[in-house]
Amino acid sequence: MEAISVEFTKVGKRFGARAVLAAVSGTLRPGEVLVVAGPNGAGKSTLLNILAGVLRPSRGGVAYRRGDEEVPRREWFENLGMASPDMAVYEELSAIENLRFFGRLRGHALADGALAELLETLGLPVREHHRAVGTYSSGMKQRVKLAQAALHAPAVLLLDEPSSNLDAAGHEAVAALVARFRARAAVAVATNDPREIAWGDARLDLAL
Ligand SMILES: Nc1ncnc2c1ncn2[C@@H]1O[C@H](COP(=O)(O)OP(=O)(O)OP(=O)(O)O)[C@@H](O)[C@H]1O
Numbered sequence: 001m002e003a004i005s006v007e008f009t010k011v012g013k014r015f016g017a018r019a020v021l022a023a024v025s026g027t028l029r030p031g032e033v034l035v036v037a038g039p040n041g042a043g044k045s046t047l048l049n050i051l052a053g054v055l056r057p058s059r060g061g062v063a064y065r066r067g068d069e070e071v072p073r074r075e076w077f078e079n080l081g082m083a084s085p086d087m088a089v090y091e092e093l094s095a096i097e098n099l100r101f102f103g104r105l106r107g108h109a110l111a112d113g114a115l116a117e118l119l120e121t122l123g124l125p126v127r128e129h130h131r132a133v134g135t136y137s138s139g140m141k142q143r144v145k146l147a148q149a150a151l152h153a154p155a156v157l158l159l160d161e162p163s164s165n166l167d168a169a170g171h172e173a174v175a176a177l178v179a180r181f182r183a184r185a186a187v188a189v190a191t192n193d194p195r196e197i198a199w200g201d202a203r204l205d206l207a208l
Pocket residue numbers: 015018020038039040041042043044045046047
């Protein structure tokens with residue numbers, strides 16, 4: 001995996017008459033965690049969706065760079081991992097089946113053993129791996145979402161409220177995941193949790 005930085009410049013977003021982001025700039029640097037904070041409705045999730053290329057900004061732009069080279073937009077998806085409350089996992093599939101599916105989607109087929117290991121590092125014990133995710137608790141589903149974001153070891157990791165629904169052990173597992181990625185990836189965490197804000201090497205505060 002080669003290091004990628006993500007630069008966003010004067011990003012603005014409107015939903016109809018509602019202006020959500022106004023000229024927001026910053027950079028996700030490999031080896032750093034950018035914390036995106038701000039009150040409910042300030043646009044944290046919107047910004048992460050724009051950085052992921054899921055939403056188009058109304059103004060400004062986003063560039064992925066590998067060294068001096070700009071990474072074309074069609075290659076963003078394979079280079080990023082994202083977990084957010086807006087994302088769903090397939091309820092009728094087991095955790096392992098979900099990860100197999102998302103892995104294939106990224107062109108990154110991992111052996112079941114590796115997927116099981118990843119789920120275990122996120123605190124989901126092996127005995128739960130083959131049960132339909134629809135029968136999981138919300139914290140267990142959150143762990144599957146995080147595994148989905150991390151499984152292809154992306155150069156860019158975008159985490160929207162990663163500890164939502166997680167207990168203390170789950171929070172520690174996310175902290176370990178972020179620490180592992182920080183070594184080589186560019187990481188953004190949208191959060192208002194003081195424990196997560198403390199992970200940030202840089203911080204962007206969005207206002208209402
Ligand atoms: N698809 C959409 N259509 C219309 N308005 C939207 C849409 N998505 C977000 N918004 C609005 O944009 C604003 C920012 O929403 P966003 O979800 O980005 O905030 P947030 O900072 O992530 O909040 P929270 O802390 O509650 O997660 C809100 O006022 C929301 O209603």
